[in-house]
Amino acid sequence: MAIIVATAALVLTAGAAVAQDTPAGGSAERGQKLFVDLGCFACHGTHGQGGDRGAGPRIYPNPFPWPVFQHMVRKPRRDMPAYTEKWVSDQDLADMYAYLLSLKAAPAAKDIPLLNR
Amino acid sequence: MSTPERDNDIQRRAFLKGAAAAGAALAAATTATAAEEPRPAPPPAAANLAGDTFVTRPGSDFMVDVIKSLDIDYVAANPAASFRSIHESILNYGGNRKPEFLTALHEESSVAMAHGYAKARGKPMAVFAHSTVGLQHASMAVYNAWCDRVPVLIFAGNGTDATARRPGVEWYHSMQDPGALMRDFLKWDDQPASLQHFAESTVRAYKIMMAPPPEPVLIACDIELQETQIHAGTLSIPKLVLSAPPQADEKALREAAKWLIAASQPVIVADRAVRSAEGVRALVELAETLQCPVICTGNRMNFPSTHYLNLSENRASLVANADVILMLEVADSWGVLHGLGDPWKDVRRVAKPDVKVIHITLADFLMKSNYQDMQRFLPADLPISGDAETSLPPLVDAVKRQLTPARAATLGQKADGFRTQHREMKERQKAAAALGWDASPVTTARLATEVWNAVKNETWSLVVSDRVSWPKRLWPTTEYHQMLGGSGGAGVGYSAPAAIGAALANRDRGIFSVTLQPDGDLLYAPGVLWTAAHHKIPLLIVMFNNRGYGQEIMHVQRMANLHQRNPKNARIGTMMWDPHVDFAKLAQAHGVWGEGPITDPNAVGPALARAREIVKGGAPALVDVVCQLR
Ligand SMILES: Cc1ncc(C[n+]2csc(CCOP(=O)(O)OP(=O)(O)O)c2C)c(N)n1
Numbered sequence: 001m002a003i004i005v006a007t008a009a010l011v012l013t014a015g016a017a018v019a020q021d022t023p024a025g026g027s028a029e030r031g032q033k034l035f036v037d038l039g040c041f042a043c044h045g046t047h048g049q050g051g052d053r054g055a056g057p058r059i060y061p062n063p064f065p066w067p068v069f070q071h072m073v074r075k076p077r078r079d080m081p082a083y084t085e086k087w088v089s090d091q092d093l094a095d096m097y098a099y100l101l102s103l104k105a106a107p108a109a110k111d112i113p114l115l116n117r
Numbered sequence: 118m119s120t121p122e123r124d125n126d127i128q129r130r131a132f133l134k135g136a137a138a139a140g141a142a143l144a145a146a147t148t149a150t151a152a153e154e155p156r157p158a159p160p161p162a163a164a165n166l167a168g169d170t171f172v173t174r175p176g177s178d179f180m181v182d183v184i185k186s187l188d189i190d191y192v193a194a195n196p197a198a199s200f201r202s203i204h205e206s207i208l209n210y211g212g213n214r215k216p217e218f219l220t221a222l223h224e225e226s227s228v229a230m231a232h233g234y235a236k237a238r239g240k241p242m243a244v245f246a247h248s249t250v251g252l253q254h255a256s257m258a259v260y261n262a263w264c265d266r267v268p269v270l271i272f273a274g275n276g277t278d279a280t281a282r283r284p285g286v287e288w289y290h291s292m293q294d295p296g297a298l299m300r301d302f303l304k305w306d307d308q309p310a311s312l313q314h315f316a317e318s319t320v321r322a323y324k325i326m327m328a329p330p331p332e333p334v335l336i337a338c339d340i341e342l343q344e345t346q347i348h349a350g351t352l353s354i355p356k357l358v359l360s361a362p363p364q365a366d367e368k369a370l371r372e373a374a375k376w377l378i379a380a381s382q383p384v385i386v387a388d389r390a391v392r393s394a395e396g397v398r399a400l401v402e403l404a405e406t407l408q409c410p411v412i413c414t415g416n417r418m419n420f421p422s423t424h425y426l427n428l429s430e431n432r433a434s435l436v437a438n439a440d441v442i443l444m445l446e447v448a449d450s451w452g453v454l455h456g457l458g459d460p461w462k463d464v465r466r467v468a469k470p471d472v473k474v475i476h477i478t479l480a481d482f483l484m485k486s487n488y489q490d491m492q493r494f495l496p497a498d499l500p501i502s503g504d505a506e507t508s509l510p511p512l513v514d515a516v517k518r519q520l521t522p523a524r525a526a527t528l529g530q531k532a533d534g535f536r537t538q539h540r541e542m543k544e545r546q547k548a549a550a551a552l553g554w555d556a557s558p559v560t561t562a563r564l565a566t567e568v569w570n571a572v573k574n575e576t577w578s579l580v581v582s583d584r585v586s587w588p589k590r591l592w593p594t595t596e597y598h599q600m601l602g603g604s605g606g607a608g609v610g611y612s613a614p615a616a617i618g619a620a621l622a623n624r625d626r627g628i629f630s631v632t633l634q635p636d637g638d639l640l641y642a643p644g645v646l647w648t649a650a651h652h653k654i655p656l657l658i659v660m661f662n663n664r665g666y667g668q669e670i671m672h673v674q675r676m677a678n679l680h681q682r683n684p685k686n687a688r689i690g691t692m693m694w695d696p697h698v699d700f701a702k703l704a705q706a707h708g709v710w711g712e713g714p715i716t717d718p719n720a721v722g723p724a725l726a727r728a729r730e731i732v733k734g735g736a737p738a739l740v741d742v743v744c745q746l747r
Binding site: 037038039041042043045046047048049050051052053055058061078079081082083084086087088104106107108109112114115116117 | 458459544547548549550551552553554555556558560561562566567570573585586587591667670671674675677678679681682683684685687688745746747
């Protein structure tokens with residue numbers, strides 16, 4: 001319960017988060033490899049688009065602000081396996097965050113003709 | 118041109134027609150002459166057995182007559198000595214028509230083909246399997262059919278007379294009790310000791326198999342019975358008359374109707390509820406009369422996805438707010454009301470504590486204990502034993518009789534709200550499908566959308582519809598045959614052969630078949646591709662190739678993190694990355710048109726268009742698309 005409350009608090013403040021929350025020095029290239037090596041791609045998709053049949057939610061575009069992202073990987077809300085400092089450093093997280101931010105957002109559904117036939 | 122087989126065939130058909138017209142129990146084609154034929158005297162010891170003695174009317178001919186009397190179109194089998202005689206009887210006595218022999222390269226494929234076929238065709242296919250090893254191979258597929266409530270008519274060759282067994286292998290391949298291997302997931306089985314016994318037990322097995330809930334059955338074909346000259350005086354085949362399906366008790370249905378009419382937020386959850394287009398229509402009528410949203414679990418096409426009352430993707434909120442839930446043949450009723458956390462097994466109640474559950478199901482009639490397909494126990498408030506499809510029309514009647522005009526008017530006012538919810542639900546699905554649209558590997562949503570675009574102008578059927586959820590979420594599905602669900606028992610290896618079996622049924626009915634084929638599933642027994650090529654079964658196989666066991670990498674990842682150990686090792690034993698399997702080549706090696714691997718999402722559509730033309734020409738075609746894991 002405590003975890004949920006703490007997370008909720010972070011989410012509530014997320015709206016106020018600003019660009020400087022993004023960690024400096026994240027390497028998108030290294031982050032891309034980590035995103036695969038650490039298994040994030042399995043549940044969230046290589047582009048953070050989310051996984052089918054309840055694997056994991058979308059985490060990109062509009063990712064959570066950096067501190068929330070960090071918190072959610074360390075202390076997930078519910079079903080996600082937690083990644084601790086023992087194996088995944090803050091730098092690793094920052095790199096993965098940089099990778100997500102480096103992705104080109106997909107077009108909106110309304111702009112995809114195939115989705116509107 | 119008149120050939121012996123054709124004459125034979127014509128005679129037999131004329132005979133069967135006559136017998137049917139007489140309205141009597143069918144007597145076998147063999148019977149008349151067999152009655153006059155004396156039992157052959159054992160040849161003198163010095164005779165040339167090979168040259169002088171023949172079995173011109175083997176018992177297996179009569180077995181074929183029995184099978185023919187059941188209107189079975191196909192029998193799938195991997196050949197084996199224990200049924201060599203009936204195999205030959207099908208070809209040369211039966212003319213290899215009704216049933217036609219389908220060459221299967223694995224017994225699991227035979228049964229899974231029959232499983233898919235039965236769902237698409239609405240009637241069963243037969244399977245032959247070698248006793249011991251063949252049945253062992255077949256068993257997982259039989260379990261899938263059992264869990265999916267689908268009929269499969271299995272025949273096992275077996276030698277009971279120990280003194281007649283050839284030394285060595287034939288002993289290894291004989292059983293005292295073939296049904297024992299699968300009795301936990303067979304509805305019935307028998308090992309007949311005479312041809313007459315065979316006829317009666319096979320017709321009985323068929324009748325039992327088809328009574329809802331339909332389930333697999335097994336009949337052992339004794340080798341001696343098959344291979345020995347028919348000498349019985351009179352053989353007859355009992356006529357097949359199926360039992361009327363069990364309809365729920367009228368009083369219970371009246372009570373259910375009362376609850377549903379009075380409910381403020383009722384929901385219908387339909388699982389393996391209907392088996393036909395009529396069933397879909399009946400459920401639509403019920404939902405519309407009550408203005409009650411419907412959640413389909415995906416195991417059957419129960420309700421059109423285009424209907425505004427199909428709110429399947431809003432399941433969580435609908436269940437959470439429901440005051441009455443009508444479940445229709447729901448396998449996991451506890452799972453509708455609850456979730457269970459993993460790994461801490463914390464129970465997460467989804468529904469209100471006082472929700473009232475009505476459940477129309479035949480679950481209480483499947484009295485088996487060992488395999489746990491019964492799922493966790495949920496005591497329904499109004500449990501009603503009955504076949505859901507059969508019970509829907511009387512339930513609709515009960516609702517209509519009790520519904521006052523005033524209440525009907527109030528319920529009618531809900532329609533606009535549901536229409537809005539349905540529209541918003543569809544928009545949400547589209548928005549989610551757009552995410553990662555241009556990604557490589559290709560997203561499963563993009564894959565499903567491209568496939569829809571390729572098949573939308575055909576009379577299509579997605580023959581395995583649960584491996585990717587997007588078609589259920591995005592495709593306008595209006596007909597029962599359009600989505601045939603999944604394996605039932607989650608025994609992986611179902612999808613490829615079941616798709617081919619269903620495609621065979623669809624071929625005969627002029628329906629275009631398409632499937633989203635997981636890579637791991639196909640690699641269990643890829644030989645079924647050859648079966649599709651050989652028998653010219655048109656099927657558009659679109660690989661959902663995530664290059665691994667997607668579900669399993671997630672499990673191992675969970676464990677690594679939970680154990681606080683190296684999270685980078687989860688791919689070992691779960692992914693197939695080094696080397697990549699080349700599915701286009703795999704297809705080509707089996708005589709199937711193949712293209713890929715495709716990694717560029719923009720290349721998927723054109724490849725599908727090419728493959729579609731091959732399929733329309735009457736052959737299978739495979740397009741290998743490298744996909745996201747989920
Ligand atoms: C016969 C059998 N063996 C193992 C499993 C465990 N299992 C569950 S899902 C799965 C992965 C199947 O891979 P694939 O068919 O490629 O589908 P994906 O999970 O990648 O979508 C496995 C091996 C099973 N269910 N059945």
